[in-house]
Amino acid sequence: MAKADYYELLGVSKGDEASTIKKAYRKLAIKFHPDKNPDDATAEEKFKEIGEAYEVLSNEDKRAAYDRYGHAAFEGGMGGGGGGGGGFHDASDIFSQVFGGAFGGGGGGGGFDDFFGGGGRGRGRRGGASAKRPGSDLRYDLEISLEEAARGVEKELEIEKEAACGTCEGKGSKGSAGAKTCTTCRGQGAVTRQAGIFVQQTTCPECKGAGEVIADPCADCNGNGTTAETTRIKIRIPAGVDSGTRLRSSGNGDAGFRNGPSGDLYVFINVKDHEVFERESENLYCEVPMPFGIAALGGEMKVPTLEGKSSIKIPAGTQGGTVFRLRGKGIKDLSSGYKGDLHVEVKVEVPTKLNSEQKEKLAAFTESIGQKNSPLQESFLDKAKKFFDF
Numbered sequence: 215m216a217k218a219d220y221y222e223l224l225g226v227s228k229g230d231e232a233s234t235i236k237k238a239y240r241k242l243a244i245k246f247h248p249d250k251n252p253d254d255a256t257a258e259e260k261f262k263e264i265g266e267a268y269e270v271l272s273n274e275d276k277r278a279a280y281d282r283y284g285h286a287a288f289e290g291g292m293g294g295g296g297g298g299g300g301g302f303h304d305a306s307d308i309f310s311q312v313f314g315g316a317f318g319g320g321g322g323g324g325g326f327d328d329f330f331g332g333g334g335r336g337r338g339r340r341g342g343a344s345a346k347r348p349g350s351d352l353r354y355d356l357e358i359s360l361e362e363a364a365r366g367v368e369k370e371l372e373i374e375k376e377a378a379c380g381t382c383e384g385k386g387s388k389g390s391a392g393a394k395t396c397t398t399c400r401g402q403g404a405v406t407r408q409a410g411i412f413v414q415q416t417t418c419p420e421c422k423g424a425g426e427v428i429a430d431p432c433a434d435c436n437g438n439g440t441t442a443e444t445t446r447i448k449i450r451i452p453a454g455v456d457s458g459t460r461l462r463s464s465g466n467g468d469a470g471f472r473n474g475p476s477g478d479l480y481v482f483i484n485v486k487d488h489e490v491f492e493r494e495s496e497n498l499y500c501e502v503p504m505p506f507g508i509a510a511l512g513g514e515m516k517v518p519t520l521e522g523k524s525s526i527k528i529p530a531g532t533q534g535g536t537v538f539r540l541r542g543k544g545i546k547d548l549s550s551g552y553k554g555d556l557h558v559e560v561k562v563e564v565p566t567k568l569n570s571e572q573k574e575k576l577a578a579f580t581e582s583i584g585q586k587n588s589p590l591q592e593s594f595l596d597k598a599k600k601f602f603d604f
């Protein structure tokens with residue numbers, strides 16, 4: 215597939231200044247950010263493309279190479295064991311470099327900062343060339359009942375995660391000497407090699423990209439500053455979540471490498487099927503059997519709701535399949551707070567164990583009513599006339 219022109223992708227011209235290019239990238243990056251376009255593969259692809267374009271055009275050397283050789287300037291260096299030679303960064307990294315921490319909200323304790331309708335993906339985060347590296351985001355799949363989804367619930371999750379090492383307090387070094395700047399890469403974490411017009415960058419072999427070398431690594435965490443632990447985290451699930459809702463708990467992911475920022479914990483909700491109710495977004499549906507005497511004569515009938523018992527008035531002559539709506543007895547919408555309805559469909563129940571006296575009475579009743587006073591049957595017979603010979 216032919217690659218689009220980087221200038222065209224960002225909607226800028228070849229002669230434009232760096233600040234113009236940055237502005238153009240900012241605008242597009244916000245528009246196509248995956249958090250704003252969950253489950254939109256086209257937007258995600260676009261987000262990657264503009265990230266790649268900006269990575270090249272924002273770098274003087276790369277831009278010069280691109281102006282001269284086009285996309286060919288960056289081919290050949292791609293792939294190759296993930297060493298990073300000439301390859302592109304993750305689009306989220308580019309985004310974070312431009313926006314810093316300004317996008318997506320800061321860390322708050324305990325609660326969730328954010329929720330999303332569906333799948334989507336996490337945002338990237340990187341602190342630049344430093345020994346501190348952010349911890350990974352974690353995923354937890356949580357199954358809850360419909361009642362819990364409707365009311366909201368507090369849950370305690372048991373999570374296996376990397377936590378800051380208690381022995382060295384996350385520093386990674388045993389003594390007070392701490393970490394020293396790596397002399398091989400001068401703290402950059404990467405070394406560059408010039409090969410013709412190509413500048414190749416690879417992870418520093420000495421410090422493995424950390425930028426620092428620890429002289430006396432902590433024995434408990436091997437100098438990483440984190441150890442695997444089982445932690446219990448209390449989280450509050452808001453009322454209205456549904457299967458597919460993804461909640462983010464800021465800072466509850468893996469602890470970062472040598473006191474780097476923690477990742478986030480993403481809780482993916484799955485709501486179990488209910489015995490009585492079916493849910494469709496904020497509305498609930500259920501079927502309730504209706505004795506045929508009540509169907510004919512009318513009366514009051516008890517119906518279940520998620521908040522307990524309620525009742526509906528059945529008018530005389532109610533047909534099976536009639537749906538009664540109980541306003542506000544559905545589920546609260548997660549973002550608007552609007553409460554849906556409960557739709558109750560009544561099913562006429564025919565008695566199955568009649569004694570002889572009841573049978574006689576029913577036979578007499580059937581005789582007396584004949585085929586009159588049965589609106590559905592009348593209209594059916596009307597339509598069926600041309601097929602039957604009465």
Ligand SMILES: [Zn+2]
Pocket residue numbers: 379380381382383384385386387432433434435436437439440
């Ligand atoms: Zn340690």
Ligand SMILES: [Zn+2]
Pocket residue numbers: 396397398399400401402403404418419420421422423424425426
């Ligand atoms: Zn190094």
